[in-house]
Amino acid sequence: MVNEGGGSAFTWQGRRELVSQIHEQLDELVEARDQMEQLVRVISEIGSDLDLDVTLNRIVKGAMELTGCRYAALGIRAADGALATYVRAGIDDGTARRLGDLPVGEGLRLEDVSAHPQAAKLQAHDPPLRALLGLPITVRGADFGSLYLADDRAGRVFSDSQAAAVRALATAAAAAIDNARLFERERETARWTKASREITTALLSGDPQTGPLQLIVNRALELAGAEQAILLVPKESDLPADDVDTLVVAATAGRYSSEVIGRQVPMDGSTTGGVARRGLPLITESFQYPIEGFTDVGERSAIVMPLIADGAVLGVIAVARDPQQSPFGNDYLELVSDFARHAAIALALAAGREHALNQELAQADTVDAAVNAAAEELRRLWRARRVLAVTFPTLGSTAGTAFGAPQVVSVGEPAQWGDLPSHTQQMLGALRDGDLLTASTGEAGTAGIALQHPEGVLVVWIDLAERRAFTLEDQTLLTVLAGRLGQGLQRVHQVDQQRETALALQHAILGPADLPHGFTVRYQAASRPLQVGGDWYDVVDLDDGRIAMVVGDCVGHGLAAATVMGQVRSACRALLFENPSPGAALSGMDRFAARLPGAQCTTAVCAVLNPETGELIYSSAGHPPPVLVHADGTTQILDDGHTIALGVRADWSRPEARVTIPARATLLLYTDGLVERRRTALGQGISR
Incomplete structure (x- = not known):
């Protein structure tokens, strides 16, 4: 048998089949290449952002793009292993939770959802779901959650290649989630650390915008993204820690403020009292002793933080999330412990003598006024006979640092540099040339310290009214105050210079x-x-x-x-x-x-x-x-x-x-x- 061209028909037919097979293989290769390029692009997009919420949404959208399905949900497991929250697309929260009831194991693929014994609830979706693909997402060996993809179109199934692509996506998603969680942890740590510093700064600045307790509870509520926060303090604040028997809600933020403020809680037999006694934070969903307006609003995750400084119970913070929010994780304990510790120290300092010095510095408009105010405050704090504040201005010198004529501020007894005994001048000079912020207590009844002055070195010398030794507590306090004074002088100096420059600029262009x-x-x-x-x-x-x-x-x-x-x-x-x-x-x-x-x-x-x-x-x-x-x-x-x-x-x-x-x-x-x-x-x- 020959064809019209004189050749063998079988040979011609074979060639056509061969060409057709080659084209089919080429089409498959092109399709595989396109799918691979799409997978690479989707994976790249997933890992391009370190925000966890953005990453989770990109995982869901990327999986839908790879498979062309209509619906998707990513269930995220809570600490108890149950799927608690969902990132979804195309379906409501109820349908997403019904998908979450289906165990995926190592992977689940259904051509007809109605045939699955546990999928009856999914038929409530209009139109009923048909095809389903479910895969686990494992992060650092732990079950992070499950990814569900679904479709309701007739004849729609998930192919082997699509399932393989989504599995590869799940592997990449695990790495992206891990990176995002690490970044979120670092960012969360930075936020709590920053808040601790802000509270300390605000409470020691002498002019906080709100009361100290309210400031702390407001920041705790904001940082935890919570629904409600309360701060309890000892009913009798002057009692030793072991003698405190009752806590009272002194500040509150968020919901139910009017209901909970002023409520009293016994130290014994209560969760908040136990935290205060032990000095350790606690995550819980139930409280041993009811607090009206706080514990009677339903079960919800709460974290309880003690505020303890120098052995004294200053208070307890309890922060509760909304029942729909994810529970607090154990990784929060370290964060809130640092926050509570800083807040407690700030409260103690704000109530103490450092607060008074900050008030004086805050009211000073010039460096000289700040030095005078600080000397007056130091004399009052120690009931000193005299306080000297001697400024040694720095002069430029190629041979090293040189100092000009000392400028003396004397509070308690008037004095000029020439009036001081030679041995006092020598001690002041030795402090000037020594280490900064190192207290010197060589003679009974006296103490000195040097600190940075905007124009050189400032030496503070305290003569007590009685010849008693400067205790370790005195030395520590003097060092802290000197450091704060140095910072305050620099701040006043900078503001003074900026004000002069700014006024000149303002009047030039006004x-x-x-x-x-x-x-x-x-x-x-x-x-x-x-x-x-x-x-x-x-x-x-x-x-x-x-x-x-x-x-x-x-x-x-x-x-x-x-x-x-x-x-x-x-x-x-x-x-x-x-x-x-x-x-x-x-x-x-x-x-x-x-x-x-x-x-x-x-x-x-x-x-x-x-x-x-x-x-x-x-x-x-x-x-x-x-x-x-x-x-x-x-x-x-x-x-x-x-x-x-x-x-x-x-x-x-x-x-x-x-x-x-x-x-x-x-x-x-x-x-x-x-x-x-x-x-x-x-x-x-x-x-x-």
Whole structure:
């Protein structure tokens, strides 16, 4: 048998089959290659972020992408081994939990879910689920959870290649989850550590925004991501730790605050009392003694932390999560132990003598004032006869450090450097040249220490009223106070320098110093400590003889606002020269403010005055209205031509208003700081 071309038909047919087989194999190879590329891309995306929530969501979406399924859920196991939380896509939480009831073992693949004896509940899904693929995710040898993929389309099954791809994904997911959890642990540790430092700083700063106990309980609630937190303290705080028999809820945050505050709990026979006695934190879901408003709201994971310093029971913190949240893990114990320890120390210090020194330093505006205040406080603390604070200013020298003439502050008994006995001068010099922050108690009734001064070395010398030995406690306290004094002096020095620089900058860019006849300006910054801000004014002589006036206020305080203010003021002046129209100038400022970081929401009022006729054309961008004071003392609020702040909406219309200023009247342009008062309406401030 031959074909039309004279060749063997069998040979021709064989060739066609061979070509077809080759094409099929090529298609399979291409499909395998595409699937491999897709798998690599998905795995790369999963591991590209260290946020655990982001990673878990990417695992679910990646598995759906690899298989083309409609539904997915990743069940995460709690400490008791049960699937507690789910990351899901395409299905509700109830369906995800019903999927979680199916054990996956080493892997589960079903072509028809209805045939599985434990899958009857899944038929409640509309339409009923058909195909199912489930795989475990193991992290560091522990069962982290289970990944479920499902579909409800007829004839839809999970192929061998898809199952293999998802298994590879699960392996990569385990590594990504491990990395994310390690990062989360480090971040969580950093957050608790930072909070501990913030609490210590706040309580020792002399001016915490809230009470010490409330500050601690607020931070504990926030850090734990909890539903409720309470802080219990001994009912009688002056008793020794062993004699305390009752705790009382003194601070609370979160839910049920009014119900739980003031509740009393016995030390014996209660979970909180047991934690206070042992001094060790505890994770629990039940409390031995009921606390109304805390333990009667249902079972939920709670962590109880003791606050103990120097053997004294300062308090106990109990933090409870929402029942739907994941329980506290044992890894939290170390974190909260450090937090509770720092909080307890901060409470003790805040109630002690270090607190008083911080108050004195906080009130000082200059380094010299801080040194004087510190010397007074040290004399009061030790009831000393005299305290010397001697500053040895550093001079530049190629041969080494050289010091200028000592500057002496003497509290208790007046003295100058020349009045001091030679042996006292020698001891002060030896302290200056020795190690910093090392207390010296060579003579009974005296103690000295050297610390860093912004201009050199400061030596503090204490002469006690009686010739008693400086105890170890005294030396420790002196070292702590000296360290705090050194930090305080550096801070005061930096603020003083920054204030001088900032004031020079503010007055250089605030507005012109030379004003036309009949114009005056008053400026007083309210923002401490630098006393600069975002307010500005300008008076511009226009080419046609008119005078433009601008008063504005940039958002924020301090140097950042002042820097933005300088750029905004310059831009407004340039726009007025280009087009001496208040509305046009503010329209141009809209575009400028939208592009300049920090300038958005700037408010300003722009006015152009004809001094010959008294005609005033003005426009306001979210700014308090100008006030016109007539010769008889009556006032007129110029609230026409008022629109939104600058940079908020592009191409926003900036209307203008006109008014004629009569003879002997006064026009007042101002910023909100002049009229705003707490708990007072803005209109009342303007009227005042």
